Amino acid sequence: MNGMGRADGQIGKAGHRLALSACSLLFASISSPACAQSGALDLADTGDTAWILAASVLAFAATLPGFVLFACGQARGRNQITTLYQGMGAVLASTLAWAIAGYTLAFGHATGGWLGAGNAWMLREFGNLRAGSSIPESGFALFQSTSALLPVAILVAFRSGRMNTAWLMLFAPLWSLVAYAPLAHAIWGGGWISEKFLPIDWNGGIVIGVGVGVSGLVLALMGADREPAPSPLSPLGLLLALLGATLFLVGRIAASGGQALTGNDDAAAAMLATLLGAAAGTMTWLLLGRATNCPPGPLSLARGILCGLACIAPAAGYVSPGGAIVIGAFGTTVSYSLARTLQARTRLGDAGVLASVFAGGGACGSLLVVPFIQPALGGTGHPSGTSLIDQLIGQAGTLALATIWVAATTLVLATMVSLVRPMRPAQECVDQGLDIATPEGF
Template sequence: MLRTILRASAVFAATVPVAAIAQDPLAAVSDSGDTAWILISAALVLLMTLPGLGLFYGGLVRAKSFLSVFVQCGAIAAIASLLWIVVGYTLAFGAVSNGWLGGGNALMLSNLGNVREGTTLPESTFALFQLTFAAITPALMVGAWVDRARFGWVIGFCALWGVVVYAPVAHWVWGGGWLATRFGVLDFAGGIVVHTTAGVSALVVALLLGRRNGFPKTLMLPHAPALTMLGAVLLWVGWFGFNGGSAFAATDDASSAILNTHAAASAAALMW
C-alpha cells in the first residue's frame, strides 16, 4: 500500500509542473543590452541633427544666414518630435489595417507594449529611436530653401510633411504596410523612408522656389568651411547609431552595419 502511494505521489509530482508550464507560456521579455544599445543609438542620431546638420549646412552658407539655418534645424527637430509623439508614431507603427496608415491605438504613445513585436526592445525605446529618424529626415531638406523661405513657412511645411509624407511611407515599408507585405520591400536603415522621401521633396521645393536673388552673378561662398567639417565629423559618428541601431539589437548585424558605414565614409573621404 505504501509503495503504491509513493508511486502515485511521484507521478503527481512529475506531471503537475509540466501542466503548469504548458498553461503559462513564457511572456516576451526585453533585453537590457539591446535596449541600452538602441538608447545610445537614439542619442547618436539626434546628435546628427543637433548640432551636426546645423553646423554642416550653416558652414556652407553666407555668414548672415548661419543663425537662420541653425535655428531651422533645431525648430524642425522640435516640431517633428512633438508631432511624432502625438500622432506620427501611431500613423507609422500603429495596428495594421488597410496597409496605408497605422491605426490610432498608439495615439500620444498610449497603449505601448512591454516589448515591440519582432524585437527584444521595450516599445517605448523603439518609439524613441524612430522619433530621431522622424526628426532628422525633414531637417535634411534645409539646404533646398536657404535664403528663400521664411521661418514660419519652413516650420509649417515640415510639420505637414512629417504627417502627410514621412509617417505614411514609414508605415508602408517598416510598419507592415502594403510595400512590405505585397512586394517584400526591405529598407534596413532608411534608403527609401528617409533619403528618397527627403531627396525627392527637396528637389521639388528647390525647383518651385527657384534661384536665390543675385545667383549666379553674386558670389555666395561658404563662410566657415571649418564648421562644415565639424558637422561632417558629427554626422560620420552619428551614422554609427543611425545604421547600427537599425539592427534593433547589439548583434553582428549592428557591427556589420557600422563596419560598412565606416569603410564607405573612409573611402569617400580619401577620394574627396
C-alpha cells in the first residue's frame, strides 16, 4: 500500500483514492463465505431445496431464452436480432446489479420501510434458512434472482427498434435497483405496503405484471416519436413468438410452483392453476378475436398465453382449478378489450398490447383473487384473516401505489440516463431497422 501511495503525485490523488476504495470494496465484496452454513446445523429440507433449485433453473429459462425469444419474434421490421441481443445483454447486466445490491434492497432484513437492510449486499451473510421456510437462503436468493430478471427482459419488448443499446445497458440494471427492488421489498420482502395493505400477490401479478406493464408504457410514450406503422410479421417472426411464448409458459409454471418455497401439494396446486389460467386466457383471446371479426392468428395465441399467465400470477397459489379458469378467462376479456381500445385510439401499437397484457392482466388477477380466495369458492382463505372488502381495498391501494411508484421512477431514471447516452437512435437508423443500421453497435 505504501509503495502505491508514493505514486500519488504522478497519477493524481483522486484517481488513486478511487482505485484504493475500489480495491477495498472489492475485497470486502468477495470475502463473504461461499457457504455460510459451515459449522452450523444444516436444517434445510433436501426435498424442498431440490424443488427450489429446479424451479429456479426452469424459471430462468422463462426469461432467457423464453421471453426474449418472444420479444425477438414480435419485433417489426429489421429489428429482430437487435431485440434479442438487447434483451440478453440487459438481463445479464442486471444480474450483476441484482447480486451486488438488488437482492439486499428487496429481501434483506425488513425494516418496515421502502428498502431492505444492506446485510446481504453482494449476496453475503446468507442465513442457514430463509426465515419462515425450510430452504437455505442461498436457494431463496437464486429463486428470487430469476424472478427479478424477468421484468428486465419484458421491458425491452416495449421499445424494440427504438432504443440504443448503450442507453439500455445503463438503464436496465439501474431500473432493477431503483424501480423493481423497492417494489419487491414493499410487497414481498416485508416492507411497508405489505404491512399496511396486506396485499396478495403469489407470483408477481403486481410486482412483475403491473410493474413492468406501467414502466414499459412510460418508456414507449417517451420522446415525440411513435412506433413505426406495424408491418406484418415474417413466418420466422411468428415462429419465434410462438416458441418464446411456449418456453415462457413452461418456465412460469415452474416459477409459480417455486413460490411455495417447498415441494408439496401447494406447489402442485399453484402449477395446475397456472397451466389452467394460461389455457383459459389463450382460448378466451382467440375466441374474442373470432367473435369480434378480428381473426386470431399465431401472434394472438402467443399474446393469449402471456395474458392468461399475467392474470393468474397473483392468484395461482390461492384458488381452485375452476377459479383459475374463471380468472384467466375473465381477466383476459378485460385485457383484450383494453388492448383493442389502445390499438384503435392511440399509436402505441404492440407496446399498447403488451401493456394491456401485463399491467391489465396483472391488475385484473390481483382484484379477482379476492373473491376466489374465499373458501366458499374453493380458495384457501385470506392469509391475513381480513374481510373481503378490506382485502379488495388493500389490493386496489397496492395497485395504485405500485403504478405511481414505477411510473415516476421509470420516468425520472430514463430521463437521467438519457443525459449520458441518447435513448433514441437516429431517425434514419429507426427507419432502416437497427439490424441493418447498427450491426456493429448491436
